[in-house]
Amino acid sequence: MKYIWYNMEAREILKEHIARTAVLTDEEFDRFFSCFKPLTFKKGQVVIREGDKVDSEYFVISGCLKAFFVNDDVKMYILQFAMPTWWTSDYNALYSGARAGINVDCITDVELLCLSNADREKLCKEIHQVEHFFRWRTNKGYVAAQRRLLSFMNxxxxxxxxxxxxxxxxxxxxxxxxxxxxxxxxxxxxxxxxxxxx
Amino acid sequence: MKYIWYNMEAREILKEHIARTAVLTDEEFDRFFSCFKPLTFKKGQVVIREGDKVDSEYFVISGCLKAFFVNDDVKMYILQFAMPTWWTSDYNALYSGARAGINVDCITDVELLCLSNADREKLCKEIHQVEHFFRWRTNKGYVAAQRRLLSFMNxxxxxxxxxxxxxxxxxxxxxxxxxxxxxxxxxxxxxxxxxxxx
DNA sequence: ACTGAAATGTGACGTAGGTCACGTAATCCT
DNA sequence: AGGATTACGTGACCTACGTCACATTTCAGT
Structure with a gap:
């Protein structure tokens, strides 16, 4: 039940988001944006299911998702709530080529921009500033994960x-x-x- | 009690480590390596102390360090054991410019290669493949942090x-x-x- | 609007793991 | 080598939180 949508806002939201960490010319941003595929999901729909092949990551335009793990006792642990301008995926699977070990689904109706792993790597190679952007995005994610870990222990x-x-x-x-x-x-x-x- | 040392091995260890994720020409690696400052510490010595200004990260050549937080009740929580070919620092402080919120010290005698934040950014700008390397280093760190978080909950x-x-x-x-x-x-x-x- | 399904509140009770206290064994330092 | 510091083991007890059970309230689909 995914379907394609389009609105000018999404482009601007992404553009503004990128501009916070990287400097792209208009042509570079056009090229960058052309690799994203707009998707919508209804509340409750599944974006990534455990066991799936994972080949994309998702930039949230609107709505809220959860990335979560379910253990053998059917207890759920939420790794991340994904809000507008956040990125989500099963990064372990995406980066390693493994099958999804977690699930991602929609807490509300959601609009996403989908970027494939292959396109990201191509863009990073073509446009130095795109690689810069993704480096800093993960740097921040890493720091946030460490902080949460500490909060858990302390x-x-x-x-x-x-x-x-x-x-x-x-x-x-x-x-x-x-x-x-x-x-x-x-x-x-x-x-x-x-x-x-x- | 830091002092400067040098051994050919360190250069090779770093070179081999980089080569796993990025392709550098010999000239590029020379330039890259020239930014690292070799340091040694004795067991028990402190590399980063809470409250310090943090302007570098460290690549471990030999020995073992711990990155840890001490709370108000003087309870210690270890965020990372740093082993050979691992990187360590207070990345929150390093990336944000804040004062150190954690400590890093030496569990054994240690040999490190020190890279300043400024030099890293300069290298990333100069040499696209260096930015590629650091992006993937943090990608892997992020995945590891998520995995540890999950292990904590589950x-x-x-x-x-x-x-x-x-x-x-x-x-x-x-x-x-x-x-x-x-x-x-x-x-x-x-x-x-x-x-x-x- | 009706109805079944989620979501939430609350009591009784179990348990993993913390804290405190005190002992022994292993290291470090001069 | 000897004294001091640090590491480690173990018992008695405490507490935060989990589990189970059941009631109530809110919400979604027809």
Whole structure:
């Protein structure tokens, strides 16, 4: 049920996003943008399913997705909520060629720009500033992942909950609480008890 | 007590490491290598101290370091053990210009190659393949960080301990157990109980 | 609007792992 | 070599959080 869409806004959103870290001429940006395929999904639809071949990553124009792992006991752990101007995929699979080990699906209706692994590498080779952009995008992601790891080791569930809401207040009434719990790594019951008094 | 050293091996170790992800001409590698400053540290010496200005990252030639955070209760959490051919620094501070929020010190005697932030950026600009190399270095780091995060959420202390030893068996008799515990995010007492049966 | 399915709240109870306390063994330093 | 520091083991107890069970509320699809 994916279908193609187009709006001028998406182009501008991506252009503005890139401009924060790299300098592209208009021709370079045209070439860059031409590699992205616009997609929409409805709430609940799956973008990447565990076991899939993964050959693309996704830039979020609108809506909210989750990248999550489900273990043998059917417990879900959310690695990332993907919001507008964020990138998402199963990067382990995408970079290594392995099958997807996680799932990505849509918490709300979503508009995405899809970039294939092959096109990204081609663009990085052709346009030095594109490689620069992707280097810094991952640099920031790496730092964020380290920070989250530290928060996991150092803080209890309540502190992590407050930290998350301070960082992303939009999440509070956008995603159901049991997904917040799955992101924080606590049971939904414990999370419920955390914010209802004590 | 840092002092300058030099050995031909370091150059070859770095060269071989780079060659795994990027293709440099001999001249390009000469230029690249000329930006690295060799340093040695004795066991226990501090490379980065919390609060320091951080302007370099470090490539490990020999020995083992730890990158760690100490919280208000003086509990230590180890973000990374740095082994030969790994890179280490406080990347949050290095990339953002902030003061160091973590410490890096030496578990054994150590030989490092030091690369300044400014030189890295200059090299990335001059030599496209260097930017390529650093993009992929961080890509891999990002994937590893995500994997560790997931392991934290999904596995208990024992499973994480076994995972660590399977991945890096050298650590077992290289670093003291309480540091392993600080990496796993458990108390040294709990870790001790884990491997002495039950 | 009706109905089944999610999402949420809350009690009772279990458990992994933390903390404190104290001991022994291994290293380091001069 | 001897004393001090650091590493490690183990028992007793505590606590944050998980699990299960069930009630209630909200939401989505026809």
């Amino acid at each position: 803080n209890d569930a309540k502190a992590r909950y407050e930290e998350l809401l301070k960082l992303y207040p939009q999440l509070y009434n956008l995603v159901p609480k049991h997904l917040i719990a799955a992101y924080l790594g606590v049971s939904r019951e414990t999370l419920s008890r955390l914010y209802n008094s004590h | 596995n208990d202390a024992k499973a994480r301990y076994e995972e660590l030893l399977k991945l890096y068996p050298q650590l077992y008799n290289l670093v003291p157990k309480h540091l392993i515990a600080a990496y796993l995010g458990v108390s040294r007492e709990t870790l001790s109980r884990l491997y002495n049966s039950h």
